[in-house]
Each structure stands twice: as C-alpha cells, then as structure tokens.
Amino acid sequence: MNDTIIKLKNISKSFNKSKVLNNIDLEIKKNEFLTLLGPSGCGKTTTLRIIGGFEKPTKGEILFEDEIINDIPPYKRQINTVFQNYALFPHMNIFENIAFGLKVKKIESEEIKKRVQRILKLVNLKGYDKRTIDSLSGGQQQRVAIARALVNEPKVLLLDEPLGALDLKLRKEMQTELKNMQKKVGITFIYVTHDQEEALTMSDSVIVIDSGVIQQMGTPVDIYNEPKNRFVANFIGQSNIVEGIMIRDFLVEFSKLRFKCVDKGFDFNEKVDVVIRPEDIEVVSNDDGMLTGKVKSVIFKGVHYEMIVSQGGKDWIIHSTKKPKGCTIGMKIRPEDIHVMRKER
Amino acid sequence: MKKYVVLPYIFWSVLFIVVPLILVLVFSITIKTNGNLVLSLDNFKRFLEPVYIKVLVRSLTLALISTIICLILGYPAALILSKEVTNKRNILILLFIIPMWMNFLLRTYAWMTILGKNGLINNFLSWIGLPTMNLLYNNGAVILGMVYNFLPFMVLPIYTVLSKMDKSVIEAAKDLGANKLKVFLKIIFPLSLPGVTAGITMVFMPAVSTFVISRLLGGGQYMLIGNLIEQQFLFVGDWNFGSALSIIMMIMILISMALMSKYDRKDGGQGLW
Numbered sequence A: 001m002n003d004t005i006i007k008l009k010n011i012s013k014s015f016n017k018s019k020v021l022n023n024i025d026l027e028i029k030k031n032e033f034l035t036l037l038g039p040s041g042c043g044k045t046t047t048l049r050i051i052g053g054f055e056k057p058t059k060g061e062i063l064f065e066d067e068i069i070n071d072i073p074p075y076k077r078q079i080n081t082v083f084q085n086y087a088l089f090p091h092m093n094i095f096e097n098i099a100f101g102l103k104v105k106k107i108e109s110e111e112i113k114k115r116v117q118r119i120l121k122l123v124n125l126k127g128y129d130k131r132t133i134d135s136l137s138g139g140q141q142q143r144v145a146i147a148r149a150l151v152n153e154p155k156v157l158l159l160d161e162p163l164g165a166l167d168l169k170l171r172k173e174m175q176t177e178l179k180n181m182q183k184k185v186g187i188t189f190i191y192v193t194h195d196q197e198e199a200l201t202m203s204d205s206v207i208v209i210d211s212g213v214i215q216q217m218g219t220p221v222d223i224y225n226e227p228k229n230r231f232v233a234n235f236i237g238q239s240n241i242v243e244g245i246m247i248r249d250f251l252v253e254f255s256k257l258r259f260k261c262v263d264k265g266f267d268f269n270e271k272v273d274v275v276i277r278p279e280d281i282e283v284v285s286n287d288d289g290m291l292t293g294k295v296k297s298v299i300f301k302g303v304h305y306e307m308i309v310s311q312g313g314k315d316w317i318i319h320s321t322k323k324p325k326g327c328t329i330g331m332k333i334r335p336e337d338i339h340v341m342r343k344e345r
Numbered sequence B: 001m002k003k004y005v006v007l008p009y010i011f012w013s014v015l016f017i018v019v020p021l022i023l024v025l026v027f028s029i030t031i032k033t034n035g036n037l038v039l040s041l042d043n044f045k046r047f048l049e050p051v052y053i054k055v056l057v058r059s060l061t062l063a064l065i066s067t068i069i070c071l072i073l074g075y076p077a078a079l080i081l082s083k084e085v086t087n088k089r090n091i092l093i094l095l096f097i098i099p100m101w102m103n104f105l106l107r108t109y110a111w112m113t114i115l116g117k118n119g120l121i122n123n124f125l126s127w128i129g130l131p132t133m134n135l136l137y138n139n140g141a142v143i144l145g146m147v148y149n150f151l152p153f154m155v156l157p158i159y160t161v162l163s164k165m166d167k168s169v170i171e172a173a174k175d176l177g178a179n180k181l182k183v184f185l186k187i188i189f190p191l192s193l194p195g196v197t198a199g200i201t202m203v204f205m206p207a208v209s210t211f212v213i214s215r216l217l218g219g220g221q222y223m224l225i226g227n228l229i230e231q232q233f234l235f236v237g238d239w240n241f242g243s244a245l246s247i248i249m250m251i252m253i254l255i256s257m258a259l260m261s262k263y264d265r266k267d268g269g270q271g272l273w
Helices: A044-052 A094-104 A109-122 A138-150 A168-185 A196-202 A220-225 A230-235 B007-028 B042-047 B050-083 B086-101 B104-115 B120-127 B139-164 B167-175 B180-209 B212-218 B225-236 B239-267
Strands: A004-015 A018-029 A033-037 A059-064 A079-082 A156-160 A188-193 A205-210 A213-218 A240-248 A251-254 A257-260 A270-276 A281-284 A291-300 A305-311 A314-320 A328-333 A339-342 B030-033 B036-039
Touching: A004 A044, A004 A188, A018 A044, A018 A188, A018 A213, A033 A044, A033 A196, A044 A079, A044 A156, A044 A188, A079 A138, A079 B167, A094 A109, A094 A138, A094 B180, A109 A138, A109 A168, A138 A156, A138 A168, A168 A196, A188 A196, A196 A220, A205 A220, A205 A230, A213 A220, A213 A230, A230 A240, A230 A270, A230 A339, A240 A314, A251 A270, A281 A314, A305 A328, B007 B030, B007 B239, B030 B239, B042 B050, B042 B239, B050 B086, B050 B139, B050 B180, B050 B225, B086 B139, B104 B120, B104 B139, B104 B212, B139 B180, B139 B212, B167 B180, B180 B225, B180 B239, B212 B225, B225 B239
Parallel strands: A033 A188, A033 A205, A079 A156, A156 A188
Antiparallel strands: A004 A018, A004 A059, A205 A213, A240 A251, A240 A270, A251 A257, A270 A339, A281 A328, A291 A305, A291 A328, A305 A314, B030 B036
16 A cells, blocks of 8 residues: 655755755655754755645655646645744634635534534634634733644644744644644644744654755654764754774774674775764773763763763763862773764765 | 933924814814804714715715726736835836835826827827827816826735735645635635735725815816815915814724724734734
8 A cells, every 4th residue: 555645755945046945856655753953054844845835846756646747836735834933814813814714715603613613623722713813812822823734634734933933832732742643633733933842743754854865764763863874863852973993794993992892784894984872881980981081070960960081082072970089080881882884985 | 212202202202193083073073153262063063064075975976086097907916016126026016116215296297298289199189190188187087097106006006915924724725625716715815815904905995084185187177175175274264164174084084994904803904904
C-alpha cells in the first residue's frame, strides 16, 4: 500500500536570483508528525509555503497523493495552515473565524454549528464562540487558529512555528496538546520550527534543513544519536567535535589516543570528525580516566553541572550530575558513545 | 512646567476657534430690529422656506453623488496601489498627489478652460465637425469639479488601510478555501471599512460646503449652501441669517461624522483618527 501523501521532487526556489531551496527531495507519509527543523532563513518556511500553495517552486514538482499540484491554488488544496502570527480574522468572532472555511464551502449551517462546537471542545475552548479575537490570550488565539484549520478536516495540516510567540511554560503545554491532537484526529502534521527541543519532543520524523539543503532526515532518536555532519551535530543539542583518524573498523584515534568504537565502513586512516555528547563523558578520578583534563569552569544548570574541561589544547563540554573534585578530572567514554562522521569537503 | 507649554495653544484655540464660534452662535440666534439686537429664532425659521430647503437638498445631493463617484473610482485605485511594488507605487502615489500641490482655485479654473464654450473640448468637437456642447455651468460640471478635487482624499485613507493590512490574513482566507472574489468580499473589504468611512467623510464634508467649485463651474445659477452663506455675508450683509446657515451646516456635518464614527467603532477596525 502506498502511504505517501506528499512528495517533493527536486524542489528549488529562488527569490531575485538568491537560491533559498536547493533540490529538496522529500516524502511525507500519511498520519505522520513531521518537523522541518533549521535555523531562521534556512528555507523551512519556504518549503511549507510551497506545500501550502503560497509560493511556486522555481524548479521541481510537488505531488499530493500522486498528483502534481504545482499549479493548484491554495484554496483548492486539501491542506490547511496554522500561521506563525495566527492570522485570525479580526472582524469576526471565534465562531465566525472557525466557521469561515466551512461557510465558503457552502456547508449547511446546522452542520457548521455541529462541527464548530465539536472542534471547540477538542481545543478546550468550549463556550468561547461569541468572544472576540482580541479578548483572547496568545495561547487561546493559537488554539482558535488550530481549530479554524482542523475544522475543515484537511488531509494535511501545516504549522509554521505556531508556538513561537508563547512563553516557555505555555509552549511546553501546547507541545503535548498538539501531539495529542494529532494522534486524536489522525492527520498528517507538517511542523516548522527552529527549536530543536520542540522538534525532538513532538515529531515522528525530523528533517534538518540548512541553507536550503536537507542535511539529515530521520527519527528524533537517530538525528540526536547519529548526526550525519557537523551542522546537525551542533544544531541538535550540544556536542564536542574533535578531529580524528579512523585507523580501521571499530578503532578510531583522537586526542593522541586510540578508542574502540562502533562505527565501520571508512577507509583505512581516513580523517574523520568525532562527535561526543557532553552527557556521554563520564567524570572519574584521574587514574581511571582515558583522558585527563583541566577543569576551567563549572556552572550549575539545575539537573547537572556544565563544565568546560581543557584537554590536549581543546575545550570539552561535559555534563555531569556530580560536582568535580579538584582541578583535574579523568574522562571516560564508552565505545557506543563515540560517533564518527565523514569529514565534509 | 508642562502646564505652561500648553498655554499658547489654549490661547490660540480660544481666540481663533472658541470665540468665533460663540460669535457665530450669537449672531444666529439674534435679529437686528431698529439697530437693536433681539433674541430670536427667526433665522432658523427662515431657513425652512422652500427656496432654502431646495438649496440644502441640492447641496446634499451633489455632495452625495460626488462622494459615491469618488468611492467607485477611488477604491479600485487604492487597491491597485496597495498591490504594486514599492517603486512603481511611489510614482503612482506621487501622480495622485502632485495636482494637490497646485492651488485649488487654479485647478478649478483649468477646468473652465477645458469645458468652456471656446474650451479645449468644444474646439476639438468643432474641428472634427461636430456641434459644440454646453459643458460648463451645470450639475455635471460641478460634480466633475468636486470629484476631481476631492478624489485624493478618498484614495489615500483607503490606500493606507489596505497597505497596512496583514497579508497573512488574506493568505489564511485563501488557505481556508476562499477564491479571489470571496477573499475580497469577506476579508479585504470589511477590513478596509475604516479607510472607506474616513474617505467618505473627507470627501463629503468639503463637497457639501464648497462654494468655489459651484460658483466657477456652476456659474452661480446653481446655488449650494456654501454659496448661500457666502452671499449672506458678502453681498446681502445679513450676518445673522448667514450665521444661522453656518450653524445648520455644522450640525449636519457633526451628525454625519457621528454616524460615520459609530459605524467605524461597531466594526472594531482601527480608524485613521
């Protein structure tokens, strides 16, 4: 069975000769929570706007259920969008806002009422139908925007940094709520964000984009544990990246020492980048450590201490729940926590 | 300190706004009998005579027609302007504004030479062998003058509202299934109403009170309320009746502004004032 709903084939997009997207190839499955993740200006919003129909690609094809939709205007697509600034209609109340899509489709008013009430319940805004837009808080407006899109029962919902304007606590709540909503209504969500934590928390799969090129796609776990390149390793969480040499399969040399690892398939003595996550370095006594480093600073971060440790002319970031004793520490790294990446040319 | 800064303004408005207004009011409710001023509402009663009511009705009708024509011409112009790219847009706006740099009287005189018996149009008509037409000194010429002079006041406020409109709201409407016509009828037009009401007020008010346009292009035979007031003060010398007429016109304008602003607020949009 074919469970792909949207397919982008070789999509490129330029604005006034500056290339924003470069050969984006991507498949989106039915009922998937997919996140486009990247720094601002990387082209993730443009990708979303191309799927929504607000921009036309300079090159390439968009397929929706195996049909090319390049020239289909937004109002004919079975896709709805939740905009970054919500874009609610200021001259209409909550009910009219949510009913707008149904009204232009000429659905009878009894049915509209029923569907609006049902969706209001879903987004926890029951009884708000007569309220005006400016009497709502940011979080509530957010939910109206989601309800207004969902009430049309689209096959795909696009969300453009919908939580960007909310404060941290509300954002966390809405993350869980959105994820639950997606499971409940069972439609494809395509979510755009620059917040890596948000992407990892909510998504079934994540696509990391930088300068208009897909850097990596995969499940949140894959992306976090197996970053494909320096950009992904740095963008998703904190990383220590050191230069090394792959001696042979399962053996890598860095910081003038050889370490067992779990990677293979490199050339003999190939120059590589080695990624080690700060929380994967164990702090032990000087004698037990594989490497010894000098502690330069220690900062208390709540759950853990973050220390900067200098070793072999490089600063390492280490997260540990224990406060280091003394000014030198031993560092111990397990083979499966050493991640080897090919060098980028 | 702050308190003293406003003093000159207070002095200014009292001297040039409040006092004249009181004078006008006093004149309007008094009549001269044997050189003595007597309180009376005769001036207002006199206005109810059919001759004057006719003038009022004609003023209102002409102003209304001009306002409607300005709206019909101005709205699409504002819409087109708001959609242009910046460079082209600035040139177009300049074209709208440049005539306003010229003196109002000059602009109106210019129309006289275009429409007159030996004017541009009639010369052209006789040159190609057609009979000449009476273009000047009728209602049409007065309306033309009003529309020509006041059109920018309609275009600019509508344009301001349209260009400040949040584009994502329009995209949201398209996203929800509205085609171009529906987006315009249900989103763009309702959201631009504050500009429309501002434009209507800014055209209707000067149109209803003008006396220059009607005298130059209407030839004085089509008297508007503005001409009537001018006549009372300058030629007849009946300041009392003239003041009463002024008060009546002020009340009319106040009523129309109140209606407009009420409509504005009901809609919840942001007005220009």
